[in-house]
Amino acid sequence: MSELREKARKASECARILSTISTEEKNQALQLIAIQLIEEETYLLKENDKDIVTARQNGTNEGLIDRLTLTSSRLVDMAEGLRQVASLSDPVGEVLSTDTRPNKLKISKVRVPLGVIGMIYEARPNVTIDASSLCLKAGNAVLLRGSSSAIHSNTALVTVVQRALEQTKIPVEAIQLIEDTSRETATEMFTLNEYLDVLIPRGGASLIQSVVKNASVPVLETGVGNCHLFIDRTAEKDMAISIAVNAKTQRPSVCNAVETILVDREWAILHMKELLQELANKSVSFVGDEEARAYDSRIEPATESDWENEFLDLKVALKIVGSVDEAINHIYTYGTKHSESIISEDALNVENFLNKVDAAAVYHNSSTRFTDGFEFGFGAEIGISTQKLHARGPMGLEALTSTKYIVQGQGQVKG
Amino acid sequence: MSELREKARKASECARILSTISTEEKNQALQLIAIQLIEEETYLLKENDKDIVTARQNGTNEGLIDRLTLTSSRLVDMAEGLRQVASLSDPVGEVLSTDTRPNKLKISKVRVPLGVIGMIYEARPNVTIDASSLCLKAGNAVLLRGSSSAIHSNTALVTVVQRALEQTKIPVEAIQLIEDTSRETATEMFTLNEYLDVLIPRGGASLIQSVVKNASVPVLETGVGNCHLFIDRTAEKDMAISIAVNAKTQRPSVCNAVETILVDREWAILHMKELLQELANKSVSFVGDEEARAYDSRIEPATESDWENEFLDLKVALKIVGSVDEAINHIYTYGTKHSESIISEDALNVENFLNKVDAAAVYHNSSTRFTDGFEFGFGAEIGISTQKLHARGPMGLEALTSTKYIVQGQGQVKG
Numbered sequence: 001m002s003e004l005r006e007k008a009r010k011a012s013e014c015a016r017i018l019s020t021i022s023t024e025e026k027n028q029a030l031q032l033i034a035i036q037l038i039e040e041e042t043y044l045l046k047e048n049d050k051d052i053v054t055a056r057q058n059g060t061n062e063g064l065i066d067r068l069t070l071t072s073s074r075l076v077d078m079a080e081g082l083r084q085v086a087s088l089s090d091p092v093g094e095v096l097s098t099d100t101r102p103n104k105l106k107i108s109k110v111r112v113p114l115g116v117i118g119m120i121y122e123a124r125p126n127v128t129i130d131a132s133s134l135c136l137k138a139g140n141a142v143l144l145r146g147s148s149s150a151i152h153s154n155t156a157l158v159t160v161v162q163r164a165l166e167q168t169k170i171p172v173e174a175i176q177l178i179e180d181t182s183r184e185t186a187t188e189m190f191t192l193n194e195y196l197d198v199l200i201p202r203g204g205a206s207l208i209q210s211v212v213k214n215a216s217v218p219v220l221e222t223g224v225g226n227c228h229l230f231i232d233r234t235a236e237k238d239m240a241i242s243i244a245v246n247a248k249t250q251r252p253s254v255c256n257a258v259e260t261i262l263v264d265r266e267w268a269i270l271h272m273k274e275l276l277q278e279l280a281n282k283s284v285s286f287v288g289d290e291e292a293r294a295y296d297s298r299i300e301p302a303t304e305s306d307w308e309n310e311f312l313d314l315k316v317a318l319k320i321v322g323s324v325d326e327a328i329n330h331i332y333t334y335g336t337k338h339s340e341s342i343i344s345e346d347a348l349n350v351e352n353f354l355n356k357v358d359a360a361a362v363y364h365n366s367s368t369r370f371t372d373g374f375e376f377g378f379g380a381e382i383g384i385s386t387q388k389l390h391a392r393g394p395m396g397l398e399a400l401t402s403t404k405y406i407v408q409g410q411g412q413v414k415g
Numbered sequence: 416m417s418e419l420r421e422k423a424r425k426a427s428e429c430a431r432i433l434s435t436i437s438t439e440e441k442n443q444a445l446q447l448i449a450i451q452l453i454e455e456e457t458y459l460l461k462e463n464d465k466d467i468v469t470a471r472q473n474g475t476n477e478g479l480i481d482r483l484t485l486t487s488s489r490l491v492d493m494a495e496g497l498r499q500v501a502s503l504s505d506p507v508g509e510v511l512s513t514d515t516r517p518n519k520l521k522i523s524k525v526r527v528p529l530g531v532i533g534m535i536y537e538a539r540p541n542v543t544i545d546a547s548s549l550c551l552k553a554g555n556a557v558l559l560r561g562s563s564s565a566i567h568s569n570t571a572l573v574t575v576v577q578r579a580l581e582q583t584k585i586p587v588e589a590i591q592l593i594e595d596t597s598r599e600t601a602t603e604m605f606t607l608n609e610y611l612d613v614l615i616p617r618g619g620a621s622l623i624q625s626v627v628k629n630a631s632v633p634v635l636e637t638g639v640g641n642c643h644l645f646i647d648r649t650a651e652k653d654m655a656i657s658i659a660v661n662a663k664t665q666r667p668s669v670c671n672a673v674e675t676i677l678v679d680r681e682w683a684i685l686h687m688k689e690l691l692q693e694l695a696n697k698s699v700s701f702v703g704d705e706e707a708r709a710y711d712s713r714i715e716p717a718t719e720s721d722w723e724n725e726f727l728d729l730k731v732a733l734k735i736v737g738s739v740d741e742a743i744n745h746i747y748t749y750g751t752k753h754s755e756s757i758i759s760e761d762a763l764n765v766e767n768f769l770n771k772v773d774a775a776a777v778y779h780n781s782s783t784r785f786t787d788g789f790e791f792g793f794g795a796e797i798g799i800s801t802q803k804l805h806a807r808g809p810m811g812l813e814a815l816t817s818t819k820y821i822v823q824g825q826g827q828v829k830g
Contacts (some may be wrong), residue, residue, distance in 0.1 A: 016747065020770055064668060099792055105781060107791055114803050193627070198801050212608070213631045216555070218804045239826040240654075246828035310589040333430065354821050355435055358530070366520060366824030375829075376820070377514055388529050388612050388817035389633045390805040402803035405791070406769050409781030413661035 003142075003180050004188050008195035010173040011116045011141040018139045018174055020114050026137055027169045028061045030086040033133070034079035036164040037157075041075055047156035048125070055149055067124045068150055085133040088379045089395045092139045098312040106408045111401045115141030115197035118189050120145045120211060122203035125153040131200075132161060132175045134288075134382050138400035141174050143196070145189060155179060185398045190215040197402075204381055220391060220399070222383035225255030225338030226310050230327040230353065232344030233264040237271045239365060240343040241278050247341070247367040250284040253312050255384060256339050256371040260307060260317040262327045268295065268320050279316065288318035297396035307334045324349040328356050335359060338386050339368040360386060360393035418595050419603050423610035425588040426531045426556040431751075433554045433589055433620030434528050438505040441552055445501040447610045448548070449494035451579040452572075462571035463540070470564055482539045483565055493544045500548040503794045506812045507554045520558075521823045526816045528554030530612035533604050535626060537618035540568040540590055547576060547590045549550045549797050553815035556589050558611070560604060561669055563596035570594060605630040612817075620725075634764060635806060635814070637798035640753035641725050642783045645742040645768065647759030648679040652686045654780060655758040656693050662756070662782040664697040668727050670799060671754050671786040675722065675732040677742045683710065683735050694731065703733035722749045739764040743771050750774060753782035753801050775808035 001009075037044070048070040055065050094111040101107060117140045119131045128144055135142035146154040158177040166171045166189045178185060189199065193216055200220045201211040208223050229247055231240045247258035263272060272295045277284065280298070287302040299318060307330075321327045324342070331340055341363035342353040354362045361371045371394060373381025378396025385391045391399035430717075462484040470480050477659045509526040516522060532555045534541045543559055550557035561569040575593040580587045593600060604614065608631055615635045616626040619645070623638050644662055662673035667707055678687060687710045691701065695713070702717040714733060721732045722745075736742050739757070756778035757768040769777045775787045786809060788796025793811030800806045806814035 016771065016773070019773070020735060039677050062476040101790070101792060105785060105790075112773070213606075216628045218633070218802060236826075242828055243826065250829050286591075356431065357433070358431070358527070359819065361820040361822055363822045366827045367829055368821055369829035370520060370822065370827065371820075375516070377516060377521075387633060389635075392818050403807050404774065405786075405808050407776055407778045407781055407785065408725075409779060411651075411658065412781045412785065413657055414665050414782055414784035 002185070002188065003297045004178055004185050004192070005195075007173070008116065008143060008192055011143050011176060012195045014171045014173040015113065015115045015141040017171060018136075018141055019092070021139065021170055023092075025169055026090065026139070029136065029170050030082045030133055032164040032167055033094040033129075033161050034082040036078050036130070036160050037075050037082070040160045040163075041072060044075065044153075044156050044160065045070055045072070047152040050152040051150055058160070060149070068153070070125060070153060074084060074126065078126060081130060082133050085137050085380055088397060090137065091401050093216060096174070096403060103412055105412055106412060108406045109403050110406055112404050114285075114400055114402050116141045116143065116195055116201045117400065118143045118145065118192070118196045118217065120186055120189065120199060120201045120207065122147045122204075122207060125150050125157060128157045128177070128203055129161075131202075133378055134400060135171075136174060136398060138397050139174075140400055142219065143176055143178060143189070145178040145186055151179070151181055152372055187214065190217060193217050197307060200383060218397065220383065220385055221387040222372045222395075223255055224310065224336045224386060225257070225371075225384070226260070226264055226308065226334060226336040227256060227258050227339045228260045228331050228335060228341070229258045229368065230262040230321075230324070230331075230340075230342045230344075231264060231267055231275075232324060232342060232346060232349050233266045234345040234349075235264070235343040236345065237266055237274070240267070241271070241275050243341070243343055243365070244275060245278050245282055248279060248284055248316050248367055249314060250367075250369055252314050254369075255310070256368050257312070258316070258368055259310050259343075260319065260330075260334070262319050262321050262330055264367040265291075265320050265322050268292075275387075283314050285315045286318055287315070289320065291320040315374050324352050328353060331357055331359075336386060339363065339371040339385070341366060341368050360384065417600070417603065419593055419600050419607070420610075421563075422588070422591045422593060423531065423558060423607055426558050426591060427610045429586045429588040430528065430530045430556040432586055433551075433556055434507070436554065436585055440584055441505070441554070442501040444551065444580060444585050445497045445548055447579040447582055448544075448576050449497040450560075451575050452490050452494050452497070452544070455575045455578075456487060459490065459568075459571050459575065460485055460487070465567040467564055475539070480513050483568070485540060485568060489541065495542060496545060497548050497589070500552050500795055503552065503812060505552065518642060518827055519825060520827055523821045524818050525821055526813075527819050529815055529817050531556045531558065531610055532815065533558045533560065533607070533611045533614045535601060535604065535614060535616045535618075535622065535631065537562045537622060540565050540572060542617055543569050543572045543592070544576075544796060546617075547573075547750070549795055549815060551585075551589060551813060553812045554641075555815055556591075557593055558593060558599055558604070561596070562592040566594070590719060602629065603802040608632050612738065615798060632803075635798065635800055635810065636802040637800055638670055639674070639725065639751045639801060639809075640786075640799070641675070641676055641723065641749060641751040642671060642673050642754045643675045643742075643746050643750060643756070644673045645677040645746075645755075645757045645759075646679060646682055647739060647757060647761060647764050648681045649760040649764075650679070650758040651680055651760065652689070655682070655686070656690050658689060658756070658758055659780045660693050660697060662730060662784055663694060663731050664701055665782075665784055667729050669784075670725070671783050673719055673731065673756075673783055674725050675734065675745075675749070677734050677736050677745055678707070680706075680735050680737050681748070684722070696776075698729050700730045701733055702730070704735065706735040707733040739767050743768060746772055746774075751801060754778065754786040756781060756783050775799065
């Protein structure tokens with residue numbers, strides 16, 4: 001039996017135990033993992049260093065190396081994250097509804113763990129701890145499949161986690177790392193319906209698409225955000241510019257940053273130059289349609305790909321539109337149903353936009369940068385779902401649960 | 416462009432309109448479809464007859480021909496079903512939560528339609544109307560892909576539905592039938608992520624498995640129920656026997672019927688013979704483990720396949736167990752997480768069973784035959800989900816919806 005199948009089988013067995021573990025025991029385990037991470041700093045940094053040496057030998061760029069790097073203070077942050085998850089209320093066992101039917105059957109809908117979660121992710125070793133803590137808190141076993149570039153770091157982190165679990169009633173197989181980082185193993189995970197209840201890919205668009213296309217295990221799709229800001233005719237100038245600058249530049253590499261700004265024609269005549277100047281002051285470069293380009297010679301012509309894809313960079317696409325409906329149609333054509341915002345003082349246009357734009361989060365007079373589990377008050381985030389089934393938008397602990405019906409009778413038979 | 420892609424594109428356009436159609440307009444459309452079905456009885460029965468003639472020529476068995484047949488009274492039932500769906504409350508627009516964050520952003524979670532639903536189903540033409548009415552009520556466009564054996568019936572039904580829709584504000588593309596019933600077209604549907612938000616297969620296990628294995632569009636898996644009844648030591652004799660007989664024989668061909676009865680050893684010594692006699696009186700045949708077989712020479716040896724698969728027939732597998740934990744382990748090994756029941760007067764064993772058995776519905780002192788959208792009070796059912804994501808157990812209108820976050824601000828930017 002392959003490493004993957006063997007660990008998946010153990011995870012499935014373990015999930016049965018986890019579903020009956022008390023909140024206190026789960027919280028205690030999270031606290032113990034936090035302590036263990038700090039205690040084993042020397043070991044963790046030494047193992048992490050092996051990955052960094054290899055990355056440098058492979059000519060990895062400094063941005064990626066930074067994301068790969070563990071430091072003393074990053075371990076402290078991870079420990080703090082674990083304690084925060086421990087402080088969140090436990091979704092498992094929550095009674096969502098109770099109904100007594102005319103035949104006296106009492107039917108309760110109760111939150112239960114999903115079971116076994118497969119995480120497939122890239123580079124950042126902090127995902128190893130984030131995902132593990134959320135899966136554990138929601139009573140799930142997790143199979144972690146990180147990238148080969150972080151294999152020493154991930155192995156060390158999971159070793160430390162398991163040392164902590166050894167001190168609890170929770171089997172160490174609750175959190176396991178797949179050490180074989182070959183592509184074949186990832187592919188085998190895609191179809192391991194026998195043991196896996198859900199797959200969560202975290203990483204670039206190509207990883208996510210590969211999982212969505214090839215997995216028969218149900219997938220929670222996260223990630224790609226081609227987000228738009230629509231500045232309506234009645235938008236207040238200062239508010240619109242401040243939101244545009246924030247949504248584009250505050251952290252351009254993330255999925256809830258804005259990629260295209262749609263500007264009402266009349267607003268553009270009055271304020272387009274100031275908008276462009278403020279963005280340029282933050283080193284933003286521009287592409288745009290012909291009408292937008294007439295405002296500034298620095299605006300390069302936008303290609304179809306510019307409208308379709310995330311820049312994830314200090315670059316923005318600009319388009320002049322004649323109405324809220326034209327903006328809505330553009331978003332329908334090019335959006336990825338992540339986060340979309342309208343800046344407007346016109347109640348009818350706002351209602352139109354919020355109702356008709358189909359996205360996980362639609363905003364009025366706000367930056368799109370708030371689409372995030374912490375900002376939404378969930379206390380944690382396993383990712384941002386861009387699919388419509390199960391969970392949509394920021395996913396906290398509840399997204400890592402399912403439900404079951406508990407039916408209590410007194411001998412009922414069907415007539 | 417293929418028929419499928421063209422219709423899917425239209426469905427996607429139509430879904431945008433449907434999401435803003437009022438409850439009254441949707442209900443009116445359902446009422447008009449009900450009227451149209453009755454008015455066009457002659458046409459519908461004539462077209463249905465073509466399918467029946469073909470089925471007889473192909474030597475189709477009478478059971479399947481009966482399921483294929485439309486009659487005057489079945490059309491009346493369909494019309495009644497449409498009126499019932501019209502009377503259900505509209506899930507779309509329901510506000511599930513509202514939260515004002517410390518930064519004054521007001522975040523509401525609102526129920527919205529899923530979008531475009533692909534239904535892939537076998538034989539029974541009534542599914543055409545059932546599925547259409549539920550999808551429409553929840554604001555979704557639906558692409559119907561029935562089987563070739565019902566093509567004339569389905570074409571006629573959808574023609575009649577569209578004639579009714581022509582009298583409303585709802586575009587006729589809200590409900591479309593794929594007339595090309597080739598396998599290639601079904602396969603093309605599996606990966607039409609560009610236009611389809613979800614696939615719902617309804618039919619035999621092989622159809623469902625084919626969709627689950629091959630679809631990149633998210634799937635709502637329905638159907639297979641290898642359900643168990645556990646008769647505990649303390650089970651009241653008459654209750655246990657009456658539930659066993661009901662769960663096995665009241666309608667053996669359905670997914671919530673019981674396939675295996677697990678009998679506590681001590682209970683068996685006292686009551687096994689009577690249980691077997693009552694089942695035999697209803698023409699049930701038996702397979703069982705060695706210990707069960709000692710009670711009756713009519714019990715054939717059970718094979719691994721008998722424990723694993725649904726009989727969907729007047730046949731039951733019998734196994735003697737020593738404890739509730741042995742029963743739980745058997746269900747873990749062979750169950751399909753559909754419906755599982757314990758008959759017991761021992762509170763601890765009941766709690767153990769209800770907590771540890773992982774299934775869409777777990778029962779105490781009741782037949783499993785109640786796992787059904789109508790019995791659960793949903794007023795309708797699109798199928799019974801055996802997966803853990805999105806919806807689990809009987810699926811009513813809510814399962815055909817997603818959510819979106821509506822965020823209202825006053826110029827908020829992320830710090």
